[in-house]
Amino acid sequence: MTKKIVQIENVGQSFDTKKGKFVALRDVHLDIHEGESIALIGHSGCGKSTLLNLIAGLTRPTSGVMLCDGREIAGPGPERAVVFQNHSLLPWLTCFDNVFLAVERVFSAKEGKAKLKQRTHEALELVGLTHAENKYPHEISGGMKQRVGIARALSMQPRILLMDEPFGALDALTRANLQDELMKILAATKATMVMVTHDVDEAVLLSDRVVMLTNGPAATIGEILEVKIDRPRDRLALAHDAHFGDCRAAIMEFLYHKQLKRAA
Amino acid sequence: MTAAVIASRPGAGVEIETVRVAGGRNETGSEASVTVVEQKVEKVEKAEVETERNGRFGEWLQALSRAVLPPVIGLALLIGIWHLATLNGGGIPSPGKTWQAAVVLFSDPFYIDGPNDQGIGWNVLASLERVGIGFGIAALVGIPAGFLLGRFAVLSQMLNPIISLLRPVSPLAWLPIGLLVFQRADPAATWTIFICSIWPMILNTAQGVTRVPQDYLNVARVLNLSEWKIFTKILFPAVLPYMLTGIRLSIGTAWLVIVAAEMLTGGVGIGFWVWDEWNNLKVEHIIIAIFVIGIVGLVLEQILMLIARRFSYETR
Numbered sequence: 345m346t347k348k349i350v351q352i353e354n355v356g357q358s359f360d361t362k363k364g365k366f367v368a369l370r371d372v373h374l375d376i377h378e379g380e381s382i383a384l385i386g387h388s389g390c391g392k393s394t395l396l397n398l399i400a401g402l403t404r405p406t407s408g409v410m411l412c413d414g415r416e417i418a419g420p421g422p423e424r425a426v427v428f429q430n431h432s433l434l435p436w437l438t439c440f441d442n443v444f445l446a447v448e449r450v451f452s453a454k455e456g457k458a459k460l461k462q463r464t465h466e467a468l469e470l471v472g473l474t475h476a477e478n479k480y481p482h483e484i485s486g487g488m489k490q491r492v493g494i495a496r497a498l499s500m501q502p503r504i505l506l507m508d509e510p511f512g513a514l515d516a517l518t519r520a521n522l523q524d525e526l527m528k529i530l531a532a533t534k535a536t537m538v539m540v541t542h543d544v545d546e547a548v549l550l551s552d553r554v555v556m557l558t559n560g561p562a563a564t565i566g567e568i569l570e571v572k573i574d575r576p577r578d579r580l581a582l583a584h585d586a587h588f589g590d591c592r593a594a595i596m597e598f599l600y601h602k603q604l605k606r607a608a
Numbered sequence: 609m610t611a612a613v614i615a616s617r618p619g620a621g622v623e624i625e626t627v628r629v630a631g632g633r634n635e636t637g638s639e640a641s642v643t644v645v646e647q648k649v650e651k652v653e654k655a656e657v658e659t660e661r662n663g664r665f666g667e668w669l670q671a672l673s674r675a676v677l678p679p680v681i682g683l684a685l686l687i688g689i690w691h692l693a694t695l696n697g698g699g700i701p702s703p704g705k706t707w708q709a710a711v712v713l714f715s716d717p718f719y720i721d722g723p724n725d726q727g728i729g730w731n732v733l734a735s736l737e738r739v740g741i742g743f744g745i746a747a748l749v750g751i752p753a754g755f756l757l758g759r760f761a762v763l764s765q766m767l768n769p770i771i772s773l774l775r776p777v778s779p780l781a782w783l784p785i786g787l788l789v790f791q792r793a794d795p796a797a798t799w800t801i802f803i804c805s806i807w808p809m810i811l812n813t814a815q816g817v818t819r820v821p822q823d824y825l826n827v828a829r830v831l832n833l834s835e836w837k838i839f840t841k842i843l844f845p846a847v848l849p850y851m852l853t854g855i856r857l858s859i860g861t862a863w864l865v866i867v868a869a870e871m872l873t874g875g876v877g878i879g880f881w882v883w884d885e886w887n888n889l890k891v892e893h894i895i896i897a898i899f900v901i902g903i904v905g906l907v908l909e910q911i912l913m914l915i916a917r918r919f920s921y922e923t924r
């Protein structure tokens with residue numbers, strides 16, 4: 345097996361709220377290997393974003409240890425790019441400048457301005473937004489904002505790509521295109537990916553392992569499903585793939601049978 | 609905004625136009641109104657084009673009258689009540705008398721008859737200069753202070769009690785301190801402006817900094833931006849609207865305070881002028897001064913609103 349890039353050991357996360365302590369996550373164990381793609385799936389509010397924020401280093405766990413490359417995750421950094429659930433574009437910058445801010449931060453030490461700009465153009469072209477480069481975030485649709493957020497994260501060429509429902513606001517066609525692009529990029533860069541999703545097909549299509557979270561509060565990992573489908577994957581061929589169907593069924597069973605019962 | 613529109617449109621013109629609009633509305637589509645229009649324009653052969661253009665012009669007039677009419681009525685009511693109140697004599701001059709005095713006064717606003725007798729224009733300018741200096745220094749000190757207070761919780765915990773204590777103090781209480789320290793009236797007045805107009809800028813800027821959405825700061829953290837980049841790309845643009853609110857409140861306060869300060873310090877300035885005219889018992893001049901002070905305050909406010917709109921990222 346390849347090297348472990350992220351180790352999550354016995355991690356718990358609780359928040360202090362007005363009504364007292366709220367335990368969001370408990371006893372989470374997960375090792376993420378270099379180059380691996382992981383999908384986090386679970387019902388709304390179970391703690392997927394919380395777990396992703398922990399890996400990003402935006403929040404610190406209240407118990408347990410989080411390691412990246414064997415060292416404790418002390419804070420966020422550009423080698424762990426995040427696509428935020430609410431896109432988090434800076435409203436006073438154009439789409440171009442939003443991406444450029446990230447590109448500049450990561451590459452300006454080694455590259456000239458022209459190269460930085462070229463990288464920015466390329467990132468926006470990848471998500472099909474060349475025409476909206478000079479628009480401000482409030483001038484574009486929700487799905488377009490989400491794509492700018494994806495372009496920003498990809499432009500940084502991160503070692504770990506953390507994505508919180510990146511394709512949630514997109515139509516089926518754009519979503520499929522971006523999923524294919526993402527798979528190509530991950531194959532080319534060998535980057536590691538953790539993606540939060542609600543979409544069972546997406547989870548199976550994109551990931552090597554699907555991590556299923558139980559319902560909150562005090563959610564933890566319920567099951568981990570290995571997706572043993574060779575890459576590159578072709579969505580059309582997969583529609584008739586028996587293992588693909590099995591994976592889907594297993595996730596559905598977890599989400600709509602085991603977890604719904606518990607929630608009820 | 610509407611007030612500015614009134615100022616630029618003479619009342620008489622507006623009335624005539626509204627009458628015409630009302631007429632057009634009553635006879636929509638009827639031959640009569642069309643012929644009237646044609647006669648007026650004297651282009652019978654282009655009748656259709658003209659009526660269309662006239663229709664659009666009419667719409668524009670309607671919109672204009674809807675925007676202008678209510679404030680004009682309000683102003684007319686005010687002047688009417690003022691007129692009625694002064695019918696039985698008494699100390700307050702009537703609108704007519706005040707208007708006559710104003711015409712005389714504004715026929716030569718920039719005369720100089722010795723240091724204590726200058727035109728109203730000079731007085732307003734002198735006051736504006738004091739406000740500009742006092743407010744300018746307050747902005748230079750207050751805005752950075754606000755950023756520091758917003759960014760560092762310890763600082764705000766340290767200084768907030770002091771600010772809460774000093775902020776409600778009347779401007780006039782600060783004046784003697786200024787006189788004592790500067791030994792002259794002019795810097796004392798400027799000092800009073802400074803100390804009274806600094807608080808809204810500090811408080812609003814600080815509040816803006818603490819309200820910068822966590823999402824934006826998370827972006828900064830993931831990108832690991834330098835402090836300077838965080839300031840220029842995230843903090844400053846996010847705080848700007850709050851800052852401009854603070855500046856607007858400050859300018860308002862400064863303009864309020866200057867009149868009181870100048871009454872006490874004397875010299876040239878609209879506040880002193882009011883006091884002087886009171887001593888001369890020219891009450892109509894005092895009323896004119898009230899209007900002038902109000903209009904200048906309004907213009908200052910509008911200018912800042914304009915700047916605020918220019919810099920707000922939602923409307924750009």
Ligand SMILES: Nc1ncnc2c1ncn2[C@@H]1O[C@H](COP(=O)(O)OP(=O)(O)OP(=O)(O)O)[C@@H](O)[C@H]1O
Pocket residue numbers: 359360361366368386387388389390391392393394395429560
């Ligand atoms: N800062 C916080 N303070 C208090 N409670 C929080 C905080 N952040 C998250 N929570 C709680 O933790 C739980 C998990 O939240 P989280 O955002 O991780 O859910 P999620 O799985 O991402 O949901 P969704 O799919 O709807 O995005 C929720 O019950 C939420 O209310």
Ligand SMILES: [Mg+2]
Pocket residue numbers: 392393394429508
């Ligand atoms: Mg979430």
